[in-house]
Amino acid sequence: VVSRPAQPRSKSRKPSRSQNPSANTRLSAQDFQFGETLGEGSYSTVMRARYTRSGQEYAIKILDKNHLIRKEKMLVALAEKNVLVKLGAGHPGIIHLHWTFQDEWSLFFVLDLAPNGEMQSRISRLGSLSLACARYYTAQIVDAIEYMHDKDVIHRDLKPENLLLDSEFRIKITDFGTGKILENGQERANSFVGTAQYIAPELLERNETSKSSDLWSLGCIVFQMIAGRFAFQGLSEYLTWQKIKSLEYSFPEGFDEDAKDFVSTLLVRDPQQRLGASRTPSSPSLLRSHPFFASINWNTLWTDPPPPLD
Numbered sequence: 001v002v003s004r005p006a007q008p009r010s011k012s013r014k015p016s017r018s019q020n021p022s023a024n025t026r027l028s029a030q031d032f033q034f035g036e037t038l039g040e041g042s043y044s045t046v047m048r049a050r051y052t053r054s055g056q057e058y059a060i061k062i063l064d065k066n067h068l069i070r071k072e073k074m075l076v077a078l079a080e081k082n083v084l085v086k087l088g089a090g091h092p093g094i095i096h097l098h099w100t101f102q103d104e105w106s107l108f109f110v111l112d113l114a115p116n117g118e119m120q121s122r123i124s125r126l127g128s129l130s131l132a133c134a135r136y137y138t139a140q141i142v143d144a145i146e147y148m149h150d151k152d153v154i155h156r157d158l159k160p161e162n163l164l165l166d167s168e169f170r171i172k173i174t175d176f177g178t179g180k181i182l183e184n185g186q187e188r189a190n191s192f193v194g195t196a197q198y199i200a201p202e203l204l205e206r207n208e209t210s211k212s213s214d215l216w217s218l219g220c221i222v223f224q225m226i227a228g229r230f231a232f233q234g235l236s237e238y239l240t241w242q243k244i245k246s247l248e249y250s251f252p253e254g255f256d257e258d259a260k261d262f263v264s265t266l267l268v269r270d271p272q273q274r275l276g277a278s279r280t281p282s283s284p285s286l287l288r289s290h291p292f293f294a295s296i297n298w299n300t301l302w303t304d305p306p307p308p309l310d
């Protein structure tokens with residue numbers, strides 16, 4: 001990825017037309033004061049930025065055009081934008097795309113900033129989360145996943161690194177670079193994506209992903225939040241995959257019984273048999289009615305403060 005100066009190069013070029021739904025202004029990099037780098041991908045850099053006119057902070061994903069073209073990833077970048085546009089601003093648990101614009105070198109996605117970083121960092125720092133915390137965050141993730149799936153979007157790389165925390169320490173699911181829109185009732189998609197410890201067996205065995213693959217990843221995430229370690233971890237990626245395919249995992253002593261049952265209903269080899277796999281937007285959610293969530297008030301889930309992290 002091209003390393004960017006603190007302030008993008010200013011050239012007397014007309015910024016391209018931006019997608020700024022709230023006004024007729026034409027956005028350009030000069031409208032922002034860029035700060036720290038939040039993350040780097042193979043063809044993108046995410047930077048903290050302040051919109052000069054309002055003072056509002058955002059995360060701006062900068063995609064290098066030449067790199068996208070050379071690596072034939074332009075369609076991937078546009079697919080990510082389409083997923084983000086389809087998800088819109090409709091859910092508090094999903095990072096929202098505010099605007100896009102481009103210049104001669106880069107595409108710019110102006111996204112919500114989640115100032116409190118990754119869930120992964122919390123789990124690493126604390127070892128594991130308190131049961132109350134794990135329950136609260138799992139409920140938020142379930143709520144966001146069901147919203148996403150109701151819009152026929154699958155994430156395909158859910159993991160604690162992609163679960164960010166906003167200013168109120170609420171979940172924000174991010175990085176839809178591996179996201180997929182299922183067209184016209186399509187149930188499954190072919191393409192290899194994902195991160196070793198969270199990949200569903202059907203992806204390893206049949207290169208197949210579906211909404212249910214996100215549910216498998218959810219099971220892995222809940223296990224990790226409570227146990228403080230991966231459900232599936234071998235000495236190599238290949239051995240990790242072998243454990244996933246043979247469903248070789250075990251709960252540590254003292255793992256909460258309701259949480260154990262919840263995780264066990266998701267870490268199921270057959271995608272169709274996972275809890276919530278056959279849910280439709282009009283059918284009741286089997287995930288939400290699981291006993292693990294007995295103490296969750298789904299109506300105030302996004303306004304309730306999180307329990308203490310440890």
Ligand SMILES: NC(=O)c1nn(CC2CCNCC2)c2c1CCc1cnc(N=C3C=CCC=C3)nc1-2
Pocket residue numbers: 038039040041046059061095111112113114115116117118161162164174175176177
């Ligand atoms: N790939 C992305 O779309 C993306 N990547 N990041 C940073 C990554 C850092 C590594 N783990 C995955 C996320 C972001 C976004 C969206 C938008 C976004 C919004 N806020 C933050 N905030 C962070 C704050 C502190 C540390 C890391 C990220 N980060 C992002």
